[in-house]
Amino acid sequence: MPIQSSLPTGQIVFDPRGTVTASAVTLAPRVSTLEGARVGVLDNSKWNASKLLRQTIGLLEADAAPGAINRYAKDSFSRVAPAELLDRIAAENDVVITAIGD
Incomplete structure (x- = not known):
């Protein structure tokens, strides 16, 4: 939450830094190879992310021989992916590969 303070003139100034509360999260297990793996590709709907992902998929298909490439897209880059979509991707x-491209 931003910190608020007042100037002698009465104007209110907000410090946008705020505070961040975070907890440790266990990382997902890593695969030893991508050969034969089902690879999910989540596009956040920004143009440059899509370009990066297309090139990455091309390199991956040429070098790693994945079993399947499954593509997904968020409706809007400014919103989190719906829980149902994340559950589907995980299943x-x-x-999974994703990118943010501004």
């Missing part, structure tokens, strides 16, 4: 893939 249908061994690994």
Whole structure:
């Protein structure tokens, strides 16, 4: 939450830094190879993310021989992916690639 203070003139100034509360999260297990793996690709709907992901998929298909490439897209880059979409991605893939491209 931003910190608020008042100037002698009565104007209110907000410090946008605020505070961040976070807890430790265990990382997902890593796969030893992408060969034969089901690879999920989540596009956040920004143009440059899509370009980066297309190139990454091309390199991955040429070098790693994944079993499947499953593509997904968020409706809007400014919103979190719906829980149902994340659950579907987790169920249908061994690994996931995503990108943010501004």
